[in-house]
Amino acid sequence: MSTPSPAHPPPALAGKTRRTSPRVLWADRAAAVTITLGGLSVIVAVLGMLVFLVVVVRPLFAGAVMTAAVSYPLLPAERTAEILFCEVEEYRTRGMCALATGEVILFAARNGRMLDRRQAVPVQPAPTSFARAPAGGGVAFGFADGTVRLGRFDFQTEPGAGDDERTRSLLVLAEPVPVGAPGDAITLLDYRATQSGTRLAVMTASGGLLVSEVARRTNMLTGKETTDLSSTPLVVPEELRALGRPAYLRTNAQGNQVILAWKSGTAARYDLTDRANPLLVERPDLTAGTGAALGCLIFMQGDQSILSGDSLGETRAWFGVERWDGGLDGRSLVAARTLERHDASVEVIAVSSRDKSLITGAADGTVLLHHLTSGRTLARAKVDPPSAIVTAQIAPKGDGVFVVSADGMGTLWDLRNPHPETTLSTLFGPVWYEGYQGPAFTWQSSSGTDDFEPKLSLTPLIFGTFKATFYSMLFAVPIAVSAALYTSEFLDRRYRAALKSSVEMMASLPSVVLGFIAALVLAPLVEKWAVAVFVAFAIIPLGAILLGHLSGWLPRRLWAASGGGAPWLHLAALIALAILSAAVARALAPLLEEILFAGDFKAWLDGRTGSGASAIGLLSWPLILVSLMALDARRPAPPRDGSRPRLQGAARFLLIVGASIAAAGLIAAAGSWVGLDPRGALFGTYVQRNALVVGFVMGFAIIPIIYTVAEDALAAVPDSLRSASLGCGASRWQTALRIVLPVAVPGIFSALMIGLGRAAGETMIVLMAAGNTPVLDMNLFNGLRTLSANIAVELPEAVKDGTLYRVLFLAALMLFLITFVVNTIAEIVRQRFRRRSLSL
C-alpha cells in the first residue's frame, strides 16, 4: 500500500532517532512469530481436513479384487453334467455339490479334499427336476411320478470340534407331495421360501403349469400355526406349446410374477396379483431379437429384475416398466441394463445374497463380476485351464467366488468388494434403478433388508442445498441490505447502536430453536394464510413508499419535526404501517384468492383449477413495477425550493402501480394465449414443510449477519463523500443510493457471501423445517433435503467405513468444496471492487 501509515514514521522524523526498547522489539517479534504460526496452523488444519476427507472418500472409487485363486480337481469331467448346484459355506472352509443322481458330496473348499459322499435322495424314482430357493437353504426335487419333495440343505457348524469335523452338510427332505397327476413327471420347478410362506411353480411333462403356495400365520398366544394352502393353475396357450418344451420356469418370492421361457428366448409372463384370475400379461423376447439362444435365466436378488444370459455372450437385466403399450398389467419387461459382453456363450449367472453384485461364467472359462446398479464390471478372471463354467456361486458373505468348470475343476477366489455400488455416474448421474420408469436422480440410502438396491445420488442433495440457499437469500438480502442502509444513512445516531445490537441479538438464537418454531408454529400458520403472506409481501413495501409520498399531507409542525429529527414518528408510522398492511393483506386475501386462483390457492397450485395466466402475471408484475419505478427515478429531479413536497408524487406513484398491474395483466393474457404455464416449475403442489418456510426462518438466521457486516461497511464510508454529495444539492436518498452504496459495495458483497456461506451450511433449520424430501424440484412450495441435513440425519446409522459412511463423507467434501469455491469467488470479486472504490 502506498499510503503512509502511522506505523512507519515519515523520513522527516528519522533524524531524531529514539531506540526502541529491546522488550518491545522482542514482544513484536514474538507476536509476529505467534501470528504467523497461528495463520499457518489454520491453513494446515484446513488442508488436513481436506486430506482426511479425500482419504475417507477415495476407496469408494476403487474396484473389486479377485485374488488368491485355488483350484483342484473336484469331480470326473463326465460327471459335471450331473451337477445341480455347488456352493461353499459362509466361512469358505467347506463346499458341497448336489448331483442329479441324488448324491451329495462334501469337500474342503481350500483344497478339494473329499470329506463325505452320500445318497441324499432315493434313486427310484429318479428326480426329474430341481429348484433351489435363493436364501434360507430351501431345495425342492420333482420326480417322474408327479410328486415333489421339499427340503432344506444346510451346512452345520460345530464351533468346538476340530477343523476336519467342523462342518457337515445336511440335507433333510420332507415326505413326497403329489403335485401333478400320478405319473405325470415334473419337468420344471421353482421354489421360494419366506417367513410368511412358500411358493412353488411346477410344470409337468403333459404341459400343465401350476403355482401353489402355503401361507403361514402364527397365533402368538397359543403358538399355533395356521397354514393356508392354495393352488393356481396357469394356462399355456396353444401357439406357445407348439414351441416345444420350455426351458426355464421362474417365480418371485411374492408369487405374483411367473415367467416361463423357451431356449429361443420367447417367454410368457404371468401376473398373479389376483389369484382368482391369473393373466398371461405379455410375451417378451428375452434375447432382445438377436436370435441367440438363452443360456440361463435367474431372478436378481430381491426379485425385481430377471437376468438373462445368451449364446452371444450378452447378459441383460430386465424389469417391469409401465408403458402405454405394455402388457395387460400396464407394464412390460425392458432390458434396462446390459452388462459387459463375454466372448463366448453365457453359461451361468449367480447373484450375491448381500448386494446387487452378480457373476457371469461363460463357455470359454471367463468369469466376470458385475454390479447391477452401476452396470460396471468390478473384476474379471479366467479358470485355468480354460473350460466352460458349469456352476458358480458368490460366497454367502460376498467375500469369495466359487466356480466348477466342465473339466471337473473347482476354483475358489477370495473377493474384496467393499463398495461395488459407487461410481461417479451413480453418485452424480441419473441411474435407471430396478422397477423405476426410467433413469432418475434418487437418494434412498438404506433399508431394513439386504436385497435393497441403495440409491446414492448426491444430485438431489446438492440441488436442495442450492435451493434452500437461494430462497433464503431471496428473502434475507433485500431486508438485510435495506435495513443496513436505513440504519446507517437515515436513522438518528442516538438509536443506531440500540437497533444494531438488538438485531445482532437475533443471531444469538440457536438454530434448533428457529427450526423448531419453523416446523411446529410457522409451517401450519403459513399454510393457513399462504395467500395473505404473499399479499403482505407486496403491500408492506408499496405501503411504505406510499406513506413517504403521503407525508406531504402532514401538518406543517409535524412535518418539520419529522424531517428535523423525530425518529419516533418514523418508527411509529412504520410499525403502524406493518400492522395495517397485515390486516389489509388478511382482508384482501380471500378476494385475491377468488380472482387470481379460482377460489382455492392450493388447488390452483396443483393445477386442478384456474389457469397459468395469474402465475405469469404475478411473476412479471414485480419486474415491471421495479423497472417502471427505476425509469421514473431517472427523470430530472424537481427543483428543491424548500417547499413541502406536493401530493403529485403520491398520485404519480399510484399511477405507476396501476400501470404495472395493467401491464402484468396484458403479459399474463398474452402468455396464457401462447400457452405458457409456469405451474409445475417454480410453483407446484403445496407441501406444508417447504422452501418458503425454510426461506423465512433461515432468513432469520442470516439477516443479522448480513445486516451487521453491511451496516459496518456503509458506516465506514467517509463522511466527506456524504458532505460533498449533500453539498452539491443531492437529497439524502440520492446520496445514499448513488454515493454511499457504490462505495460500500465490497463490504456489502462480503456480507452477502458470509450470509451465503451460513445458509449453505445451515443444518438444524432445514432439518426440522424442510421435510427432508430429496426431490429435484424448484417449486417454492415443495420441500428439500440439503447435504448438511442429510449428514446429520444419516451419519448415526452409517457403519464405520461402510459405503454410506464414505458417501456421507463425500457429501461433506462437496459442502467443503462449495463453500471453498463460493468464498474464493467472493474474495476475488471483493478485491476487484475494493481496488475500484479505493481509487475513488
Next chain:
Amino acid sequence: MKRILPALILCCLVAGLCMAEAARVDPSIPAYHPVQGISGSLKSVGSDTMNNEMTLWAEGFRRFYPGVKIEIEGKGSSTAPPALTEGTAQFGPMSREMKAEEIDRFEQKQGHKPVAVRTSIDMLAVYVNKDNPLPCLSLQQVDAIFSKTRRGGARKEITTWGDLGLTGEWATHPISLYGRNSASGTYGFFKENALFKGDYKDSVKEQPGSSSVVQGVATDRYGIGYSGIGYSTADVRSVPLSVKPGGECEATMPENAYEGRYPLARFLLLYLNRKPDAPLDPLRAEFLKYVLSREGQEAVVKDGYLPLPPRVLEEERARLDIK
C-alpha cells in the same frame, strides 16, 4: 382447583379403563425379585420406537437397584448394530431384525453372532388426522400411496384422498405423506411389509422421530403417516388395514395382533452381545429378567405397546437361560 380435581380423577379413571381394555398383562407372569450385588452401568443405543419403553424399563430397574446407571439413546434401529459392534452399547433395541450384512460386521469384530430377545409387540399403525373419515386401507393401497414402485401390484398411483374414495372437500386434496428417516427400523419394516420391498416416493417427509410423524399428521389435516402404536395420540387415528384388497379390515386391536391377523404386527427386539456357551453377566441378566417380568411387561402396556404372551416370555427366558 376444586372443580378441576374431580375432572382430573375422572380423566385418570377413563384413561385407566381404556388402558385396561387396550391390553392386559397376564397375572400368571411371575413378578420380578431383586437379587444382591447388582451395580454398574448400561448403555442402550437404537430404536426410537422403543425409546420410551427403554426409559420405563430403566426407571423401573433403577427402583430396585439405585446404584445402576443406565444411558439411553434412541435415534433409530440402524444405529444399534454399529454401537453393538463397536462395543459402545450393551443393549441395542431394534424394531426390525438385523440385516445379514449387519450381522456379518458384528461377527467380524466380535467373533460370534449377536442375540435377539423379543421384548414386546408393536402394531405398526398407519395414521391419519382425527378428522379424516377414511374407513379402511388395503396393503396394496398403502403401497400405492407411499411407494413409487408399487410392487404390491396396484395399477395406479394414489395421490389424492379422492383416489381412496373420499368425497366432498377431501376428494381433490392431495395426500401429504409423513414417514421416518432411513435409520429407523420402522422405516425398514414398513418398506418390507407394506411397500412389498418397493421404494418410498421422494415426497415422503422424513421425520427424525416417531413423535414428529404423529405430530405432523396431527397438524396437517390432509396428512398420512406411519409409526408404532405407542406414539398414538388423540389428534390422530389409526386406520384399519386389510391384507388383500376387499379383505377383512383389521383395526389396531390387541387381539388382532396376537392372533396374527393385523398385517403389520411385529416383535420389538433387544439385541445384545452374548458369547456362546458363557452365561450373561449378572447386570444384563437381571435387566433382561426385569424386562421379561410382570413389572417389565406392565411398563410395555403403560407405553402403549402389547405385552408378550406368557408362552413367548417363557421361551425367551429359557433361551437366555435366566430363571
